[in-house]
Amino acid sequence: MREYVRSLVTGSAPGSPAPSERELVHRFGVARMTVRQAMDALVVEGLLERIPGRGTFVARPRRTASRITSYSEEMARRGMLAESQTLLARREQAGPGVARALSLTEGDAVIHWRRLRRADGVPMCIEDAYLNEVLLPGFLQSGMPTSLYDALESRGLRPSWAEDSINADRGNAEECGLLEVEPGSPVLRHSRRAIAGDKVVEVSRTVYRADRFTLWVQLGQDG
Amino acid sequence: MREYVRSLVTGSAPGSPAPSERELVHRFGVARMTVRQAMDALVVEGLLERIPGRGTFVARPRRTASRITSYSEEMARRGMLAESQTLLARREQAGPGVARALSLTEGDAVIHWRRLRRADGVPMCIEDAYLNEVLLPGFLQSGMPTSLYDALESRGLRPSWAEDSINADRGNAEECGLLEVEPGSPVLRHSRRAIAGDKVVEVSRTVYRADRFTLWVQLGQDG
């Protein structure tokens, strides 16, 4: 019956009334507490809204804050073709900064994966990803995947939390060369610390061509 | 009794057991459904976690995604003193871009408020805010407030949703002059469309000194 109410609700205009609790009691021949519990779940989901004394109504769809997206997902959203070229993929010893960000000890083994990423065939960014080797046994040996986030997901390590920092800068000579822009061109630097459960699964630094990339973020007060 | 359980939970280590439902039934002399409803509220709040067959436990605190913060709040978070200097505050007719962003018609009256904002006495950014005059009657006449978001909040218009875009650029001559940096210095451009309920309450464009400002964003998969 949860599903019955859901089907009534899906496609209904926000604000339109849902069946009253007592009506569903009669229609399904169940107790009112049963109906309430079913509807409660839909209220928590944000599909229904109760107004005491008036009734239960289809809620205005919740706006959803930005999700954690991969480069491929992000470019797909922009209608662009994402391609990546691995510049470097090897085992390294964590330096102080990477160790701290990955919650490791300096010198611990990490995977360093550097890629030049294109959109519609034109350079878009250079990404340096650092991964905790302990969480990804055999990662380097098994051939690099197309999508890091898909690879993490298949191991149950899809990040559910990310701490990003973003600033503007000028690209250095190497960066500008790879990105195919004039030396000193403006770039957007994006650092990410991505967490799955309690584990830091990815630390990355990405440098975007400022002329090709604008970051979009949606923030909600509710969630 | 909701408050009793909340008080037990607040300060308890995540993972520690909460009283069982039947124990609370005996302790308070109420029906079990009553206990469940009280605990349900705490589960929805994220304070408790149920594990069928095992019990109810104090949940690991939810990570909360970035909230919508004002400049003053943001600088306070960084431990810096925020100051603002109004460069311009007047009624204008909305141009095509601002009209679209504010969900108005071109030529409608908007308030344009330009401020140079300092942190610890040094220029940090220039913000151009555009406000729907219809939502803020007498705003210009009543003297500009210290904080736009406080002023919006006092009118019940605290934004609960924001659509931001961020990119890197070089500052133009005027911007660099006001920001007291070399002409052509890198800047971070931040645009915001802030919404309260159904109404667009603020559209702004801010240009930050890249050498002083890094944007921090936290993203969650849950909310």
Add this chain to the structure above:
DNA sequence: TAGTGGTCTAGACCACTAT
């Protein structure tokens, strides 16, 4: 086997809204 949360019953009274 004892204890837990998940679900359900068949009522009840309350405060509130709309007519």
Add this chain to the structure above:
DNA sequence: TAGTGGTCTAGACCACTAG
């Protein structure tokens, strides 16, 4: 005044976990 959601009672059976 009729209808709504909010809260509550005093039970019940189930599936699951743990010792």
